[in-house]
Amino acid sequence: MRLKMIETRTVRLIGLAVLVLFFIQAPGLRSEEKEPLRLDFAVELAPLLKKFCFSCHSAKRKKGDIDIESALDSQPLVSRKDLWINVLARVRDGDMPPEDEDQPSFSQRRELIRWLDDSINKFDYSKVRDPGYERARRLTNREYNNTVEDLFGIKGSFSGGFPEDLSGRSGFDNSANTLFTTTLLLERYIGSADLVLRTALPERVESESQKKIREAIFISRPGEGVSEEKAARKIFERFLLRAYRRPLDPAELEEALRRFRSFRSGGRDYFNSAREVIRVALISPKFLIRTERRRAGSDEYEVGSWALAGRLSYFLWSSMPDDELFSLARTGKLSDPEVLEGQVDRMLRDPRAETLGYIFAAQWLGYEILGTRIRLDPIDNPWCTDSLMAAMKKETSMFFNELIRENRPVTELIDADYTYLNEELARHYGIRGVKGTRMRRVALDTAVRGGILGHGSVLACTSFPGRTSPVVRGNWILSEVLGTPPPPPPPDAGELAERISENRRLNARQKLELHSRKASCRACHSLMDPLGFSLENFDWFGRWRDKNRGRKIDARGRLPDGTEFEGVKGLKKVLVERRKDELASQLIRKLLSFALGRQLEYYDEGVVRQIAAKAARGDLRFNSLIGEVVRSYPFRYKKNRSSRK
Numbered sequence: 001m002r003l004k005m006i007e008t009r010t011v012r013l014i015g016l017a018v019l020v021l022f023f024i025q026a027p028g029l030r031s032e033e034k035e036p037l038r039l040d041f042a043v044e045l046a047p048l049l050k051k052f053c054f055s056c057h058s059a060k061r062k063k064g065d066i067d068i069e070s071a072l073d074s075q076p077l078v079s080r081k082d083l084w085i086n087v088l089a090r091v092r093d094g095d096m097p098p099e100d101e102d103q104p105s106f107s108q109r110r111e112l113i114r115w116l117d118d119s120i121n122k123f124d125y126s127k128v129r130d131p132g133y134e135r136a137r138r139l140t141n142r143e144y145n146n147t148v149e150d151l152f153g154i155k156g157s158f159s160g161g162f163p164e165d166l167s168g169r170s171g172f173d174n175s176a177n178t179l180f181t182t183t184l185l186l187e188r189y190i191g192s193a194d195l196v197l198r199t200a201l202p203e204r205v206e207s208e209s210q211k212k213i214r215e216a217i218f219i220s221r222p223g224e225g226v227s228e229e230k231a232a233r234k235i236f237e238r239f240l241l242r243a244y245r246r247p248l249d250p251a252e253l254e255e256a257l258r259r260f261r262s263f264r265s266g267g268r269d270y271f272n273s274a275r276e277v278i279r280v281a282l283i284s285p286k287f288l289i290r291t292e293r294r295r296a297g298s299d300e301y302e303v304g305s306w307a308l309a310g311r312l313s314y315f316l317w318s319s320m321p322d323d324e325l326f327s328l329a330r331t332g333k334l335s336d337p338e339v340l341e342g343q344v345d346r347m348l349r350d351p352r353a354e355t356l357g358y359i360f361a362a363q364w365l366g367y368e369i370l371g372t373r374i375r376l377d378p379i380d381n382p383w384c385t386d387s388l389m390a391a392m393k394k395e396t397s398m399f400f401n402e403l404i405r406e407n408r409p410v411t412e413l414i415d416a417d418y419t420y421l422n423e424e425l426a427r428h429y430g431i432r433g434v435k436g437t438r439m440r441r442v443a444l445d446t447a448v449r450g451g452i453l454g455h456g457s458v459l460a461c462t463s464f465p466g467r468t469s470p471v472v473r474g475n476w477i478l479s480e481v482l483g484t485p486p487p488p489p490p491p492d493a494g495e496l497a498e499r500i501s502e503n504r505r506l507n508a509r510q511k512l513e514l515h516s517r518k519a520s521c522r523a524c525h526s527l528m529d530p531l532g533f534s535l536e537n538f539d540w541f542g543r544w545r546d547k548n549r550g551r552k553i554d555a556r557g558r559l560p561d562g563t564e565f566e567g568v569k570g571l572k573k574v575l576v577e578r579r580k581d582e583l584a585s586q587l588i589r590k591l592l593s594f595a596l597g598r599q600l601e602y603y604d605e606g607v608v609r610q611i612a613a614k615a616a617r618g619d620l621r622f623n624s625l626i627g628e629v630v631r632s633y634p635f636r637y638k639k640n641r642s643s644r645k
Contacts (some may be wrong), residue, residue, distance in 0.1 A: 054068070054069050057069065065488075066083065066086065066087055067083075068083075068087070071083050071084070076123065076602070077119050077120060078120055078602045078605075079602045081120060081602060084120055085487055086488055123602075125602075125603070125605050125606030125609060126606055128602075128606055129606075130300075130601075130603040130634075131300060131634040131636075131637040131639050132596065132601060132603070132634050132639065133639050134292060134596070134598075134638050134639070135176035135177075135597075135598070136176070136289055137176035137179045137290055138288050139288055139289070140165050140173050140179065140318075141159040141162045141165050142159070142165075142318055142355075143174070143318050144159045144192075144288070145157065145158050146317070146318050146319035146320075146352075146355070147320045148196055148282075149319075150319050150322070151242060151320060152199075152200040152201075152213060152217070153200075153212070153213055154196075154200050154213065156195075156196075158195055158196055158199075161188050161192070162185060162188050162192075163184060163185055163188075165178070165179065166178045167363065169599040170594070170599040171363055171364060171593075172360070172593065172594050172597075173363065174314075174318075175597055175598055175599065176597050176598055177598070177599070186283075189282075189283050192282075193279050193283050194279070196282060197275060197282075200213050200217075201214060201217065203271070203272065217235070217239060217278070218235055218271075218274070219234060219235060220232075220234040220235055228264070228270055229257060229260070229261070231270075232260050232270075232273075232277075233253065236248075236253060236256045236257065236260075236274075237253060239278060239281070240252065240253070240281055241326070242320065242326070243282070243286075244284075244287060245290075245306065245309070245310045246293070246306045246307075247306070252286075256277050259276070259277050260273050260274060260276075260277050263276050263277070290310060290314065292304075292307040292310070292638060293307070294638075295638075295640075299639060299640055300637055300639045300640075301637065301638060302335070302636055302638075303636060303637065303638045304329075305328065305329040305331075305332050305333075305335055307638070308329070308334055308340075308636070309321040309325040309326065309329040311595070312325065312334075312340075312343065312344070312347070312630065313325060313347075315594065315595040315629075315630070315635075316344070316347045316352075316355075316356065316626075317347065317350070317352040317353060317355055318352075318355040324346075325343065328343070340630065340631070341627060344623075344627050344630050345623070348405070353401070353404065353405075354397075354401045356400065356401065357396075357397035357398060357400040357401035357404070358397045358401075360591075361396065361397055361400040362396070362397060363594075364480065364590045364594075365396065365452060365457075365480065366461050366462070366476070366480065367393055367396055367457035367458055367460075367461050368393075369461060370389050370392060370393055370457050370460055370461055371386065371390065371393065374461055375389065376465070376541070387424060387437075388424050388425065388428060391421075391422050391424055391439060392425060392428075392457040392460065392542070393457050394420065394439050395419060395420045395425060395439070395456070395457060396452060396455045396458065398420040398439060399416070399419055399420055399452075399455070400413075402418075402420075402441070403622050404623065407621050407622055407623040407624075408621065408622060409620055409621055409622075410584045410587060410620040411583070412451070413451060413452060413583070413587075414451040414452065414453060414481075414576055415447075415450060415572045415573075415575075415576050416444075416450040416451045417444055418441055418442060418444055418450065419441075419444060419449055419450060420439050420440065420441055420442065421439065421440070421442045422434065422436060422437050422438055422439050423435050423436055423437065424437070425439075425456070426442070428456065428543060429449060429456070429542070429543070429544070430543075430544055431444075447569050447572070448537070448544065448569065451572060452481075453477075453535065453572060454538070455542070456541060457542075458476075459473075459538045459541070460540065460541045462476045463539075463540035463541070464540065467540055468535075468538070468539060468540050470528070470529050470531075470532025470533045470535070470536065471525070471529065471532055472532070473532040473535050474527070474529055474530070474531035474532030474533075475532075477531045477532075477575075478531065480586075481575075481583060481586060482575075482579055482583060482586055483589055486524035486527055486528060487524060489521070489524065526559075526560045527559070527560065529557075530556075530558055530559055531557065531571060533554070533555055533556065533557055534556075534565065534570060535555075535568055535571070536554070536555050537553050537555055555568075557571065581612065581616065584612055584615060584616070584620045584625065585608055585609070585612045588608050588612055588615075588625055588628075589608050591625060591626060591629045592604065592607065592608065592611075592629050592632065592634070595635055596634055596635065604634060607632050607634060610632075611625065611629065614628055
């Protein structure tokens with residue numbers, strides 16, 4: 001019955017997809033061979049599917065966590081590219097199929113290899129145009145706090161009691177898929193609204209700053225020729241537009257006035273009645289949730305100026321639009337390409353853009369957890385203070401913000417001749433001449449610390465407690481910095497590693513070399529290990545060392561293509577000279593994902609490549625990449641839910 005159902009699916013694509021995964025290993029096969037053979041699905045392929053695939057890799061039995069049966073329903077195949085690459089790696093390395101199983105013919109293998117190369121590695125992304133579905137999502141805790149501060153002109157920790165935001169597959173906590181709203185959070189929203197009003201609009205003004213805030217919110221007062229309701233209307237029109245980040249519907253304004261009249265008739269004075277309406281607004285979904293009004297009758301359409309203003313401000317500032325953005329949205333000028341470009345430049349010069357370093361960079365590079373999930377026992381490690389870990393995080397964030405503020409080349413992320421230090425962090429690094437607690441820009445006379453690969457924040461978060469890991473660091477460079485992650489390890493990789501680790505006569509390099517003798521391990525480790533070993537002069541918390549347990553550090557590396565290098569200096573040279581395009585593409589992916597608030601899909605890769613191609617015609621500077629993300633199709637366009645693919 002199952003076989004019959006399979007035969008009714010997209011006949012040739014499905015059959016060819018599955019079989020190549022298991023039989024690509026044959027030596028001597030080349031994707032460039034011509035004159036492909038033709039296979040009959042019903043006669044030749046369907047029986048092979050039944051025999052070699054679904055018995056182990058079906059929806060019911062996911063051996064090796066590989067479900068080919070379900071993956072085949074996702075077309076095109078690049079929509080599940082990670083899975084296919086994983087399977088291909090297992091097949092290529094000899095893990096599948098088992099040697100004692102029947103094998104397909106040489107001609108079948110050849111045909112399948114060619115087809116997969118066209119379907120996965122040569123997929124034409126330019127034919128895919130899809131902005132993706134923009135889900136409504138609540139403000140993250142930091143977006144909430146920033147929005148409250150900008151809405152009222154106050155400073156404070158108004159989201160401190162909220163449950164922690166989780167990161168989605170994108171690696172960012174602003175992903176719509178993870179921004180759940182719980183009963184506890186709703187309770188905290190109510191409590192936070194009370195705190196905001198006590199801070200910004202207390203019943204009794206006690207400071208000049210409170211007086212200014214009240215005057216900024218209560219822009220109209222009842223008096224001669226101005227009724228209470230007329231004054232309240234003017235207040236609500238301005239405040240609610242800013243709070244909801246869009247113009248009000250007449251019904252929304254009337255509802256606010258109705259509440260105001262109800263509070264007044266209940267015995268509250270003018271100020272407190274208006275204040276209660278503001279309180280209600282702060283716990284309204286219209287304030288707490290970022291929504292964009294859909295355009296009826298269109299599957300895909302360009303977002304309006306108001307929605308664009310919100311997308312722009314929450315991307316670059318993690319906060320609400322300012323008055324200039326609101327003004328441009330009101331006149332419709334924000335959609336003008338030249339105006340939009342000017343606003344991006346203005347916003348990146350604004351101090352609020354530093355959230356890109358403190359939020360975006362921290363989550364992308366993974367050092368946000370330093371000091372919370374990554375910390376040391378202060379009794380055994382009195383040198384590892386909270387102030388040191390805070391300085392380590394600030395170093396990378398301030399450095400990243402410098403790259404944006406000065407519009408530096410993307411390669412400077414890897415190879416810079418400066419960093420940000422205070423006395424404690426400089427002492428941790430063994431750098432002299434830095435005094436005081438203030439973080440400041442410091443020119444470096446050594447090439448080992450410039451760029452993120454020499455930052456303690458990154459090095460600590462890519463190590464195990466008490467020891468380094470070339471595998472972890474190498475995988476981090478491939479996955480997070482270059483966007484070329486290796487396939488997952490084979491099922492028995494952990495068992496093999498455990499057996500080898502018990503041999504205490506071997507150093508770390510020897511253990512990994514022994515581990516990599518197995519073909520299924522060697523394919524990935526030959527990519528990861530050289531990168532990780534080049535950073536071995538840095539210990540597990542980013543301090544420089546020449547020896548480890550009495551043995552001189554061997555920081556040499558050799559890539560599969562024969563490229564040899566040594567230490568962090570050699571690694572940086574390789575990345576800057578040979579891998580800068582991959583670095584730029586990965587930065588684009590991360591910026592786009594953060595800007596859209598979702599995990600990127602296969603159809604977004606075409607946009608990434610377009611932006612990378614445009615940026616490459618210049619000199620790959622930060623602001624040009626950010627500007628291209630803002631001008632990109634998925635950032636400027638929206639798809640209705642009914643048109644999701």
